[in-house]
Amino acid sequence: xxxxxxxxxxxxxxxxxxxLHSGKAVTLTVHPAPINHGIKFTRTDLPNCPSITAHFNMVxxxxxxxxxxxDGYIVSTIEHLMAAFAGxxxxxxxxxLDAHEVPxxxxxxxxxxxxxxxVGITEQQGPKYYFVVKTPIELRKNGKSVTARPxxxxxxxxxxxxxxxxxxxxxxxxALADQSFKQEIAPARTFGFLHExxxxxxxxLARGGSLDNAIVLDNDTIVNQDxxxxxxxxxxxxxxxxxxxxxxxxxxxxxxxxxEKSGHAFNLAxxxxxxxxxxxxxxxxxxxxxxxPEMPAKSLAI
Numbered sequence: 001x002x003x004x005x006x007x008x009x010x011x012x013x014x015x016x017x018x019x020l021h022s023g024k025a026v027t028l029t030v031h032p033a034p035i036n037h038g039i040k041f042t043r044t045d046l047p048n049c050p051s052i053t054a055h056f057n058m059v060x061x062x063x064x065x066x067x068x069x070x071d072g073y074i075v076s077t078i079e080h081l082m083a084a085f086a087g088x089x090x091x092x093x094x095x096x097l098d099a100h101e102v103p104x105x106x107x108x109x110x111x112x113x114x115x116x117x118x119v120g121i122t123e124q125q126g127p128k129y130y131f132v133v134k135t136p137i138e139l140r141k142n143g144k145s146v147t148a149r150p151x152x153x154x155x156x157x158x159x160x161x162x163x164x165x166x167x168x169x170x171x172x173x174x175a176l177a178d179q180s181f182k183q184e185i186a187p188a189r190t191f192g193f194l195h196e197x198x199x200x201x202x203x204x205l206a207r208g209g210s211l212d213n214a215i216v217l218d219n220d221t222i223v224n225q226d227x228x229x230x231x232x233x234x235x236x237x238x239x240x241x242x243x244x245x246x247x248x249x250x251x252x253x254x255x256x257x258x259x260e261k262s263g264h265a266f267n268l269a270x271x272x273x274x275x276x277x278x279x280x281x282x283x284x285x286x287x288x289x290x291x292x293p294e295m296p297a298k299s300l301a302i
Contacts, residue, residue, distance in 0.1 A: 145259070
């Protein structure tokens with residue numbers, strides 16, 4: 001769905017939980033923000049409450065989660081919250097948290113999506129700009145690839161392959177619309193393998209990880225007693241991660257994103273290549289929500 005105006009939440013809202021890797025308790029508060037503010041994170045637990053913009057050039061680590069940092073301060077594991085903002089087409093918000101890691105909640109974007117929609121979303125008096133893909137862009141390496149192709153809407157096709165009998169090869173195509181994100185993608189949880197979780201815990205990581213915030217697989221079964229929320233929950237979560245990662249471009253995309261076995265690090269590498277290949281896209285605002293990307297619209301120079 002193409003929105004012609006920028007959007008924010010109607011009033012502040014908060015939640016509490018634990019960080020997946022730190023295991024630390026954290027309270028997160030989301031405030032409305034003015035036009036052209038973007039998504040910014042503020043660390044209220046530090047002197048002078050430093051802020052970091054959620055943008056790909058602020059990413060400092062993708063080894064276990066997406067981590068942004070600036071001037072020595074970091075905010076970790078932002079991908080599920082960022083997916084909720086992007087999935088609901090929220091452009092502007094100020095996120096305050098009193099620890100360095102966003103709470104993992106149930107391992108999906110569902111709780112964040114419910115939290116944001118509970119206070120309402122407001123259209124603002126400022127045009128919303130998009131990256132419109134004009135010609136294909138591709139990054140391919142070691143069996144992984146990300147491609148952006150022209151399309152009249154933001155659409156993702158994600159393909160994954162794991163050597164596990166319950167995952168194997170899965171594919172999912174998703175076109176972004178507010179309600180469909182809430183129903184089809186937001187509840188999909190992160191997943192991991194039991195031997196990996198045990199390894200991380202042995203080295204002081206995944207301290208907040210549990211069966212309440214991740215799907216855990218052993219050799220041939222799902223450890224969680226309640227099973228899966230979707231038969232293809234694994235690939236749906238990879239779509240969720242992609243939505244969160246691609247939101248770090250700072251503006252939404254109109255184009256078809258195709259991923260083969262990609263993850264946070266490879267997604268970030270593609271974002272850098274995408275931004276460098278300016279001849280392949282343009283930034284545009286549309287006169288109304290029904291405007292097609294092929295129709296005349298106001299452009300923004302970058």
